[in-house]
Amino acid sequence: MRYREAAVRRDELRRRVEQQGYVASRSVAAELGVSDMTVRRDLDQLAEQGLVLRVVGGARRPDGAPFVTRAVAAAAAKEQVGALAAGLLAGELVGPGAVVALDAGTTVEQVARRLPGGLTVVTHSVPVMAACADRDDLTLVGLGGGYHAPTRSFGGPETCAQLAGLAVDLAVLSASALRADGLSCHDATEAATKRTLLAAAAQVLVVADAGKLGARAPVHVAGWDAVDGLVTDDGLDDRGRARLARWAPRVPVRTPAGRLDPEPR
Incomplete structure (x- = not known):
């Protein structure tokens, strides 16, 4: 047509x-x-x-979709991803006393609501801060900067400078799109914060619902070589599995059905 x-x-x-x-x-x-x-x-x-x-x-979209709109979209899938990722943090990926940096994003917020105790949580996300603030079994480090309403997070040079001075055991990262060249998002400031998180962390776990696979976002964040693991929901179909096998053959993928192991090195 x-x-x-x-x-x-x-x-x-x-x-x-x-x-x-x-x-x-x-x-x-x-x-x-x-x-x-x-x-x-x-x-x-x-x-x-x-x-x-x-x-x-x-x-x-102007300033990206509002946070509340994105939170409702694929809500069940994001809860599923959040629960699975938090379970991995309960001993398999990090131990008590580890420093975990949580990115902004509605899926990462679901991880924050289910975190195991004994962690130090570093974040620039206001919803993540709110989820952790009343937990006596977590140590919370909140990062400041310029406030970005669509993601309800802080960002910019001040945020990146604070992140750059930290040693992080694991970063839990969100993405607006997962494509052949890696991770993308909608905003250059958001991308800069994510790259600083990547640089500060010894390990990087990406959390994203299956709808992000093949989606579009204008700002490239990083390639798959920067990612140590991906957690997604049971909406990942055979086509999606085949895409990930081509795009990120070295990255282990976790779904509720189990682990998709990477190719041997």
């Missing part, structure tokens, strides 16, 4: 940005049967109306 009428085409572009979080102008132009220049003009107009935010190569 060719989207020749501008109003219909822009409605479709806005719908895709809202659902996917990000569209690449070149690929969406091919899908709609119009030129790349036409799509760029459409996205520019939508941006002027405040309906999308233009980024290099395409457009994304």
Whole structure:
């Protein structure tokens, strides 16, 4: 189907940005049967109306989806991932006294609600801080910086500087998209914080529901070589397993059904 009428085409572009979080102008132009220049003009107009935010190569939702909206999306899957990841923290990945850094994100919040005791928790996420603040069996280290409302977290140079001075045994990282080249998110400041977490941690565990596999997000964070493990939900189908086997053959994947072991080194 060719989207020749501008109003219909822009409605479709806005719908895709809202659902996917990000569209690449070149690929969406091919899908709609119009030129790349036409799509760029459409996205520019939508941006002027405040309906999308233009980024290099395409457009994304303005400031990303609100935290509460993302928390509701795939809620059962995120709870499943959170419970599984927290269980792994209860002795298999780290022991009592370990320093664990928790990223921002609705899935990481589910991990925080189920943490085993005896850990020092480092985080820039306000919901994670709230989940840990009243726990007498956890030591909480909250990081400051510029507040980012869509993720309900702090970020920027101040946050990264605080993280860079810490020695972290394990970082639990979220991602907006899992693709062949690794992890992506929607915001450059958010990506910088994630990269600093990666650099500070001896091990990195990524938590993401299966819907993130093959999703789109404009800012690349890191490749699969920076990841030591992935926890996802039972929505991971055969196609998703095959993708991960191609994209991240060295990364062990945990699902409620068990562990998908990586290829031997």
